Amino acid sequence: MLQLLSVNYDDRIPNWRTQSEVLSYHVLVLVTDGKVKYTINGQEIIAERGDFLYIPQSTLRSGDTIPGFPHQKYTVLIMTEPGSKLGIPFLDRGEFIRFRLSNLHYLQRRFIKLFEEMRGGRSFRSYIGLGLTQELIGLLARELEKPEVTxxxxxxxxxxxxxxxxxxxxxxxxxxxxxxxxxxxxxxxxxxxxxxxxxxxxxxxxxxxxxxxxxxxxxxxxxxxxxxxxxxxxxxxxxxxxxxxxxxxxxxxxxxxxxxxxxxxxx
The missing domain is CATH 1.10.10.60 (Homeodomain-like)
Incomplete structure (x- = not known):
């Protein structure tokens, strides 16, 4: 079972930083502008515009701003039942992924729609937000299935x-x-x-x-x-x-x- 925890948008926050911690949830990240640095299980990762990151539960993660490169990104926090299989390969494997999206604009709009839905106080937003999250995960899984372009x-x-x-x-x-x-x-x-x-x-x-x-x-x-x-x-x-x-x-x-x-x- 999938549970949506929160949806966030970071818009060129000065000196953005997230402390080093072992995650108790999964994180989906879409970088829409600039660059941002993550340290994933001790390995430094630089994510740029168009990059999608999946950071699974139990990962040791920290994040930091890169001087001179203010960034914009969406982050979606989700939970899954331990040991459950959802039929989504990248979720079921539970391994860190960094992937350059070929259809950034469309997927960015879906992240925006999810963020806007969860930000407001509209009725039934939790149900609609969960549906949008499932759609988004399905679209990302489909992107990951595409053969690598030469x-x-x-x-x-x-x-x-x-x-x-x-x-x-x-x-x-x-x-x-x-x-x-x-x-x-x-x-x-x-x-x-x-x-x-x-x-x-x-x-x-x-x-x-x-x-x-x-x-x-x-x-x-x-x-x-x-x-x-x-x-x-x-x-x-x-x-x-x-x-x-x-x-x-x-x-x-x-x-x-x-x-x-x-x-x-x-x-």
Whole structure:
């Protein structure tokens, strides 16, 4: 049986430190920015943005800030019955894990959702929090099952990703991305999905819609202006895309004013 104890968010806390102790619970850690140092059973570990750590019960653990590298991270504390098997390999093995996530953004949003749920005083939060924790653990276990990506594949996938980050407001076709890495369109799509868990054009739309959310809340641009700015020259198409993937219309999104309460984009 799984029990959720607490969910914490450390946001660049000056001189953050946790004392050396033998844990009586399991800890899930997601580092979302900066670097943080842990000492696990006497071994020094430096965790960076995108790293997931599983620190099992009975581990001798301490943690410390790295000067000049303020960090942000989520920590989830859980308990399991001694000797119980949950069918989750990394929990059942009970060994320390440090793993670089390929789909950081999506998993970060799930940590945020769990944190927000447990922070408030909403009814039934313990039940909902436990369900979100189980979902999160399942997603992490699935990530850990993925075969290791070769350095060459990671290099080409990163080239495509950076191109999309630089040009997501422009008209981009998969043929262009294939030419960028001198590979076929089908190979390029498969490669990107293997590394980042989604097709490159889908990722491009994700970038556009996240920017649309920011602009809707923090600018005076109209919906039509935002659509054109982001490369959607048909405002009705932008409206449909936004409604489909965010779950709200642009006007409903503006009225909500709270990104943490929204459904995850591109689940």
């Amino acid at each position: 350095p060459a594949k990671m290099f080409y996938a990163q080239l495509v990703k950076q191109y999309l980050l630089d040009h997501y407001r422009e008209h981009v076709e998969i043929e262009q991305l294939g030419k960028l890495i001198h590979r076929s369109p089908n190979y390029t799509t498969a490669l990107f999905k293997e590394v980042f868990g989604q097709a490159p054009i889908r990722y491009m739309h994700q970038l556009r819609l996240h920017e649309a959310c920011r602009l809707l809340l923090h600018s005076d641009m109209t919906v039509a202006d935002i659509a054109q700015y982001l490369g959607y020259y048909d405002p009705s198409y932008f409206f449909r895309m936004f409604k489909k993937h965010v779950g709200l219309s642009p006007s409903e999104f503006i009225s909500s004013g709270r990104t943490e309460d929204l459904p995850q984009l591109f689940p």
